[in-house]
Structures are given as C-alpha cells and as structure tokens.
Amino acid sequence: MVRLWFMQQRGELAGVGSVLGLVVAVALAGTGTVGGGAAFLVMAAIVAVAAFGAPHAYWLRADGEGLTLVRLLVPRRYAWADVRGLAMELGRDEENDTHHLTLRLRLAEPPGRFWGPRLGRIHVTEEDAPEGVPPRALAELFAVFVEHELPVDLPEFANEVLRVRGLPQLPPLPLWTPPADGAPAPELAYADAPDIEEERRDLVALGRTVKRRVRLSREYLVRRAALADRVFLRDGDGLALGIALAEAERLVEHDRIRVEGDQRHYVRRQYLSLRALSA
Incomplete structure (x- = not known):
C-alpha cells in the first residue's frame, strides 16, 4: 500500500475543517446549546482534527486488479484497464517563488481533461529536480507504475527518485x-x-x-x-x-x-x- 498523505497540503485540509467548524459553531451558538466561547473552542477542535487527522485518511492502494484511492475516508476504485499512466505537471508558485510537481492519474476515459484525480503536490528544486531525499512513498508510487509497465510523464524525474531509493528504474523507451x-x-x-x-x-x-x-x-x-x-x-x-x-x-x-x-x-x-x- 502506498500512502500519499504527505503530498496533501495541510492548509487545504484545514480549510475544509474551518468551513465545517464554522458551520457547527454557528449552529451551536444559534440554538443556545453552548456559549460563544465554547462554540469557538469546538470550531478550533474541528479544524485541528481536519489538519492533523485527515491526511492520514488519504492513501493509495495497488493490487492485481487496479488502484484504490481513498481521500477523506471515501474510496474510489480505478481498474488497471482504465489507467493510462501518471500525469506529472511542473509549476511555479509566483507568490513565494517555489517550484512544485503535481501528480494525477491519467485515465482512459476521464471527465473533461486527459487525466484523472489529483494524487498530490510536492516541492521540487528550481531546476525541477527532486528536492532533498525524496519520500519513500513517492518512490513506491513510481515503482507501482514500473511494475505494471505504465508510463509516467517525466521519466528522468521518476528514475532519479527510484535511484535514490534503490528501486528498479523505468524501462527504456523503444527506439x-x-x-x-x-x-x-x-x-x-x-x-x-x-x-x-x-x-x-x-x-x-x-x-x-x-x-x-x-x-x-x-x-x-x-x-x-x-x-x-x-x-x-x-x-x-x-x-x-x-x-x-x-x-x-x-x-x-x-x-x-x-x-x-x-x-x-x-x-x-x-x-x-x-x-x-x-x-
């Protein structure tokens, strides 16, 4: 099983918790169940749970039949026949001048664009190379695609991650x-x-x-x-x-x-x- 929670931004998950916490706090305060201070504490607790607990409920499991992606405890199944590869998109955040890599499943019949659900986003160097020692889970993700002979969009990037972690490299492209x-x-x-x-x-x-x-x-x-x-x-x-x-x-x-x-x-x-x- 490949756990990908490290690629989820806590700020994004905290945002979901903030909305939920605010709704609960307003409902509690509006019905008079608790006072304003207690409602604020309830909201803060919900935000904390979302920020620190929710990432661990995000993972990807591979087996002989396909991939199961669980996001916030909701599973979604993708058969290998529908998976065309791994979409990898490099980008740059203009606000803090950082570079990142976004990973998505590339599906045979996706809705709209040529890829599927987002698996996560990781930071990369200014040269668009792996930053520091790449997480083991990222290498295992690439290894899953190697095992099933599925392509990835940036093979040089993937091979560097696999090399550092001592895992088999992607097969060379046919000439x-x-x-x-x-x-x-x-x-x-x-x-x-x-x-x-x-x-x-x-x-x-x-x-x-x-x-x-x-x-x-x-x-x-x-x-x-x-x-x-x-x-x-x-x-x-x-x-x-x-x-x-x-x-x-x-x-x-x-x-x-x-x-x-x-x-x-x-x-x-x-x-x-x-x-x-x-x-």
Missing part, C-alpha cells in the same frame, strides 16, 4: 527507426491528404471531441503533426518549422518511443498508416 525502404517522402505520405484549410477546420471539430473521448487523441495528434509538417513544406519559414517539430515531438512523447534524427519522418509514416486504415 523507432525508419523501415528498410526508408521514411516515406512527403509527396507519398501526403499524396491523398485533404486540403490544408479543410484539414484545419476538421481538426478544430475533432479537437472538441477529443476532450471527451481520449481514444481519439492519437488520431488528433497524428493529423495535427502532419498538418504542421505540410504547412512548413508549403511555406518554408522558420516559425512553421518550429511548430512542425514541436507537434512531431508531442506525437513521439504520446507514443512513448524514441526517434533518432528528424521526428517528422515518424509523423509521415504514422500519417500514411492512418490514411491506409481509414481508406
């Missing part, structure tokens, strides 16, 4: 190389592609659908990357090239592979395969 006949030329890859402006309009519509249906996300990424590549081939300017390379990298990261050389070769091969499947 994609062009087939023996070489990467398809743009003329072949995009031979029957729709008009650029027509494709742009279709992608806008598909983008709205992707937000609700994750299984369409790869088609969306392939077509976006191919469109950006085609725009560069048409216009030939530096900005278009930067966009094309960035979109190609997004697809490569989504597919969890490594590509040597120009990643647009991978985009062209995947676009050609996509068109063949939809023909």
Whole structure:
C-alpha cells in the first residue's frame, strides 16, 4: 500500500475543517446549546482534527486488479484497464517563488481533461529536480507504475527518485527507426491528404471531441503533426518549422518511443498508416 498523505497540503485540509467548524459553531451558538466561547473552542477542535487527522485518511492502494484511492475516508476504485499512466505537471508558485510537481492519474476515459484525480503536490528544486531525499512513498508510487509497465510523464524525474531509493528504474523507451525502404517522402505520405484549410477546420471539430473521448487523441495528434509538417513544406519559414517539430515531438512523447534524427519522418509514416486504415 502506498500512502500519499504527505503530498496533501495541510492548509487545504484545514480549510475544509474551518468551513465545517464554522458551520457547527454557528449552529451551536444559534440554538443556545453552548456559549460563544465554547462554540469557538469546538470550531478550533474541528479544524485541528481536519489538519492533523485527515491526511492520514488519504492513501493509495495497488493490487492485481487496479488502484484504490481513498481521500477523506471515501474510496474510489480505478481498474488497471482504465489507467493510462501518471500525469506529472511542473509549476511555479509566483507568490513565494517555489517550484512544485503535481501528480494525477491519467485515465482512459476521464471527465473533461486527459487525466484523472489529483494524487498530490510536492516541492521540487528550481531546476525541477527532486528536492532533498525524496519520500519513500513517492518512490513506491513510481515503482507501482514500473511494475505494471505504465508510463509516467517525466521519466528522468521518476528514475532519479527510484535511484535514490534503490528501486528498479523505468524501462527504456523503444527506439523507432525508419523501415528498410526508408521514411516515406512527403509527396507519398501526403499524396491523398485533404486540403490544408479543410484539414484545419476538421481538426478544430475533432479537437472538441477529443476532450471527451481520449481514444481519439492519437488520431488528433497524428493529423495535427502532419498538418504542421505540410504547412512548413508549403511555406518554408522558420516559425512553421518550429511548430512542425514541436507537434512531431508531442506525437513521439504520446507514443512513448524514441526517434533518432528528424521526428517528422515518424509523423509521415504514422500519417500514411492512418490514411491506409481509414481508406
């Protein structure tokens, strides 16, 4: 069992307790059950319980069937078939100039965005690296995803945490190389592609659908990357090239592979395969 209470901010939990305590105090004082001073003490006690007791009721348990996330004593079950990986998002708090890492489950069919419930937030260094000796629970969380061969968004960060704690590293990403006949030329890859402006309009519509249906996300990424590549081939300017390379990298990261050389070769091969499947 992986306990993640250390990643919950006590201030957030105390805020929940403050609201509950205030409601109880007002109710007690309003009914005349206790005096104002006693009602304040009741509220303070509720806040203390929420701040110090609630974190220990937050944990994650993994077994052969899936993950069970318990937050404030309420369990939620996620089957392994619905877990796509671990979403890791780096950020910076402008008020106190600290850096942090937010972790969420990435689900196959999440409501709205491409991830699921938040597992917690931890502080990181200014270089977005693990701060000090990483907690054992964080390493165990990464180890769970290693064991079930599920990807994490920041493998270098995860591997450093696993290394410090002496746990097995994430498996290396598979290497994609062009087939023996070489990467398809743009003329072949995009031979029957729709008009650029027509494709742009279709992608806008598909983008709205992707937000609700994750299984369409790869088609969306392939077509976006191919469109950006085609725009560069048409216009030939530096900005278009930067966009094309960035979109190609997004697809490569989504597919969890490594590509040597120009990643647009991978985009062209995947676009050609996509068109063949939809023909």
